Amino acid sequence: MSIKHHKRLLSVENFSFGYDSDKDHILKNLSFTIHQQETILLIGPSGSGKSSLSLCLNGLYPEGIEGNARGDIFYNGTALSHFKKGEINQEIGVVFQDPESQFCMVTVENELAFTLENIKTPREEMSGKIDDILHAVGLTEEKHRPIHELSGGKKQKVALASVLLLNPKLLILDEPTANLDPASRFELIELIYSLKKERKFSLFIIEHQLDDYLHMVDRVIALSRNGNILLEGTPEDVFYNEADLLKAEGVHLPRIVETVLDLHDGKVDETNRPLSETSLVAWMDATGETMIPSRKNSPPSDQRANELGEVLSLNHVSLARGKQSILKEMNLSLSSGELIAIVGKNGAGKSTLLQGMSGLLKPKSGSRLLLNKKYEAWSEREMRQVMGYVFQNPEHQLITDTVYDELAFGMKLNGVDQDQIEHNVTRLLQRFHLTAHKWSNPFALSGGQKRRLSVATMLAETPRVLLFDEPTFGQDAQTTAELMNMIQTFQHQGTAIVFVTHDMDLVDAYCERVYVVGDGTVVFNGQPDELWERPDIVQEAKLRLPFRVRINQLLENTKQQGAERAHANIH
Amino acid sequence: MLTSINPTMKAFAVLIPALLLAVTYDPLTPSIYLVFTILVTFLFSKVAFKRWLVIFSPFLLLAVSFAWMTMLHPSEAFSGGDVLFSIWSFQVTSESFWAGISLGLRSLSFAALSLLFILTTDSTKFMLSLMQQCKLPPKLTFGILAGYRFLPTFRYELQVLRQAHRIRGVGRARGMKERLHQFRRYAIPLLANAIRKAERVALAMESKGFTGEPNRTHYHEMTIHKRDWVFVSVFFVMFFVSVFLSYQLGFLNIFGKQF
Numbered sequence: 001m002s003i004k005h006h007k008r009l010l011s012v013e014n015f016s017f018g019y020d021s022d023k024d025h026i027l028k029n030l031s032f033t034i035h036q037q038e039t040i041l042l043i044g045p046s047g048s049g050k051s052s053l054s055l056c057l058n059g060l061y062p063e064g065i066e067g068n069a070r071g072d073i074f075y076n077g078t079a080l081s082h083f084k085k086g087e088i089n090q091e092i093g094v095v096f097q098d099p100e101s102q103f104c105m106v107t108v109e110n111e112l113a114f115t116l117e118n119i120k121t122p123r124e125e126m127s128g129k130i131d132d133i134l135h136a137v138g139l140t141e142e143k144h145r146p147i148h149e150l151s152g153g154k155k156q157k158v159a160l161a162s163v164l165l166l167n168p169k170l171l172i173l174d175e176p177t178a179n180l181d182p183a184s185r186f187e188l189i190e191l192i193y194s195l196k197k198e199r200k201f202s203l204f205i206i207e208h209q210l211d212d213y214l215h216m217v218d219r220v221i222a223l224s225r226n227g228n229i230l231l232e233g234t235p236e237d238v239f240y241n242e243a244d245l246l247k248a249e250g251v252h253l254p255r256i257v258e259t260v261l262d263l264h265d266g267k268v269d270e271t272n273r274p275l276s277e278t279s280l281v282a283w284m285d286a287t288g289e290t291m292i293p294s295r296k297n298s299p300p301s302d303q304r305a306n307e308l309g310e311v312l313s314l315n316h317v318s319l320a321r322g323k324q325s326i327l328k329e330m331n332l333s334l335s336s337g338e339l340i341a342i343v344g345k346n347g348a349g350k351s352t353l354l355q356g357m358s359g360l361l362k363p364k365s366g367s368r369l370l371l372n373k374k375y376e377a378w379s380e381r382e383m384r385q386v387m388g389y390v391f392q393n394p395e396h397q398l399i400t401d402t403v404y405d406e407l408a409f410g411m412k413l414n415g416v417d418q419d420q421i422e423h424n425v426t427r428l429l430q431r432f433h434l435t436a437h438k439w440s441n442p443f444a445l446s447g448g449q450k451r452r453l454s455v456a457t458m459l460a461e462t463p464r465v466l467l468f469d470e471p472t473f474g475q476d477a478q479t480t481a482e483l484m485n486m487i488q489t490f491q492h493q494g495t496a497i498v499f500v501t502h503d504m505d506l507v508d509a510y511c512e513r514v515y516v517v518g519d520g521t522v523v524f525n526g527q528p529d530e531l532w533e534r535p536d537i538v539q540e541a542k543l544r545l546p547f548r549v550r551i552n553q554l555l556e557n558t559k560q561q562g563a564e565r566a567h568a569n570i571h
Numbered sequence: 572m573l574t575s576i577n578p579t580m581k582a583f584a585v586l587i588p589a590l591l592l593a594v595t596y597d598p599l600t601p602s603i604y605l606v607f608t609i610l611v612t613f614l615f616s617k618v619a620f621k622r623w624l625v626i627f628s629p630f631l632l633l634a635v636s637f638a639w640m641t642m643l644h645p646s647e648a649f650s651g652g653d654v655l656f657s658i659w660s661f662q663v664t665s666e667s668f669w670a671g672i673s674l675g676l677r678s679l680s681f682a683a684l685s686l687l688f689i690l691t692t693d694s695t696k697f698m699l700s701l702m703q704q705c706k707l708p709p710k711l712t713f714g715i716l717a718g719y720r721f722l723p724t725f726r727y728e729l730q731v732l733r734q735a736h737r738i739r740g741v742g743r744a745r746g747m748k749e750r751l752h753q754f755r756r757y758a759i760p761l762l763a764n765a766i767r768k769a770e771r772v773a774l775a776m777e778s779k780g781f782t783g784e785p786n787r788t789h790y791h792e793m794t795i796h797k798r799d800w801v802f803v804s805v806f807f808v809m810f811f812v813s814v815f816l817s818y819q820l821g822f823l824n825i826f827g828k829q830f
Contacts, residue, residue, distance in 0.1 A: 055774065058778060060774055060777055060778060064773070064774065064777065085782045086777075086780050086781070086782035086784075089777065089778050089779065089780045090780050093778065093779075094775075094778045096771065096774070096775055098771060100724065100768075101768045101771040101772050101775065102771070102772070102775040103717075103720070103772075103775070104713050104716055104717035104720070104772060104775075104776055105695065105716060106694075106695055106716075106720065110695060110790070110791075113790030113791070114713070114776075114779065114781070115779045115780060116788070116790065117787045117788050117789060117790055118779055118780035118781045118782070118787065119780050120786070120787060120788050121788055122788060123788055123789060123790065123792065126788075126790050148720070148723075159775075162779055163778070163779065166779065166780055355734070358738070360734045360737065360738070380737075380740075380742070381740060384737075384738060384739075384740045388738070389738045391731065391734075391735050391738075393731075395760045395763065395764070396731055396732050396735040396760060397735045397736075397738065397739060398760070399736060399739055399741060399756050409739065409740075410739065410740055413740045414740075443759065443760075443763060457739065458738075
């Protein structure tokens, strides 16, 4: 790459950072350089300090908090601490993960004006600049709309636009696509890529899902669990040579790399290491691979045959929030031991549907059956014993002061005797790797631990139905794998499982049936493989084909074209 | 139109007469001002009568109860006059009766004035105007604006929290002790989230170059026009007109002193 010849923009030298002076640093002795126009991808397991690093890079930390830092960060040769307040922020911009908490004004126009006012742009120039940037990110129509009414994808575009108004030389992306539906996610990444080509800023990307960014990355930096730099190098070297090391740290490998390594048992030719979907397809074509096999791992059918009774059904159910009708005439049926996914674009009503199924939200009309008994005939307590619900934010479900009490809470409520409680809690603690934290405060656990605990609290007794609202959201590779493992174990035991998700690869790998919610009703209900054959629905619901299917389709096209060309050559 | 009046000037036009009204103890002065305020509200803005009434009615109830309390428990200064009627052991004299009516009418005037301001003022513009006209520090004004955006989120989160607890089998709280305990359970996650969100917004604002220093340019220049001065003057003049009218009719009473 020619990037190496560009000037240094930012250099980090022996930098350490921690929140508490009496505890260990969470980032330890980091040294690296970002050159002009370079794109760097920062990876690492949850809790390795990636976000903290991004805030240190643009000078918000350690000044904004009582943190303590050692070492230096230089921007164009000047230490960050020598810049005046606000000055460095004009050179280095950040787009954050959560679209809900990045704005301080009500409308798009005013939010953009806020940025321009901060840098003292003369008033006469503001209108023109606002219109230009709105055009660049494709939000001209939304200029006067309140931000809170926009979809998640558009909110992130507003955040991007307002940062770009500063004309930064370096743009930091702190997982800006994590909350978006698959299509919006892809769109935002493409937009960032084209803006980068046009405006020539450097990019520093923090991500868990790597594939879509891979083709634009010059260099990868991997942080270890302890906050050291684990690896640094070109994406080819880092991902292809050090795959085992990364996996051991709990980092997601790009699926492109995983596919190549899987197909060739870890042995790859140094000269041809694909990093984009097109190059992967070319590689597969050249090496004679025919397809990526489906990795569906559903339980053996003989074991399930005798269990396939219906446990839950919705008939002509209409759901509303206040006066606003969200879903109309829904029909849904769920059998014992089944794993189904609910998908659809942001705001389609997926969570509303889940709440209708859980009995938390009463429908306007229609009837619901749980274990062949009407919902209305169930007492609250009995219903909660046979049905669990795991919320998106695990903190919402934590109600006691220790992990032990949290697990024992349901059993105490149901009058289980003390010995039995002791025994069950110990078993749950072991199963969910929480034994060491038995007496910790639930709020003090890490993100992944909180998630595990919130699932564990639902399992005092084996429930017949388990509902999950985006269970893998914001989790690293290891937590995701652990969680899906657990979910499958319940499935084997005959529990029916429903989850809401944006992750189509998850749907492809685990689900037997998928419901697509859109336009206030179910627009598709069937096997995932059938859904992948319906591009109209996939597009309308802002979904995206899973990686496996995308590659296989591309490969087929390539082969067909090759065959046609060969055919033409003969004649 | 009321919406186009400079918010800071409008606040003055509403606040000063309200304070002055507080010292008029007769019933006529506040009634004249009340009628004037209501007339201005409906003649110069697009506020729907029904919506106004819905918000105004609780104040009506409040005013009636104020008046009633004053009639039954008058201070020494207003207990003179003939006894008009008595309830149980309470005797309502003519002076205490009129003092009560006056207090009720004053409360209603306050309410009407506040509504006139609230229903015709955009919160963003009010803050911008406070910053530009009253030189309030930007840290404070943008802080309030950012916080204002969180209010609906808060309500939504409380609702989710209730549902999440219901799933865990936590029933409705009975009795004081349980309720206190429940409040604590809700408060911790709500506060934890609020602090985290506040932190995030602050970081986002700073990363967009916000430093809090007052020296900044303004996209919406909030200016004071002639019509703003006229508006304020009308509200001031109208106060003195109503005082003069009550004086002429022999009602005027300031701080308990009859004129």
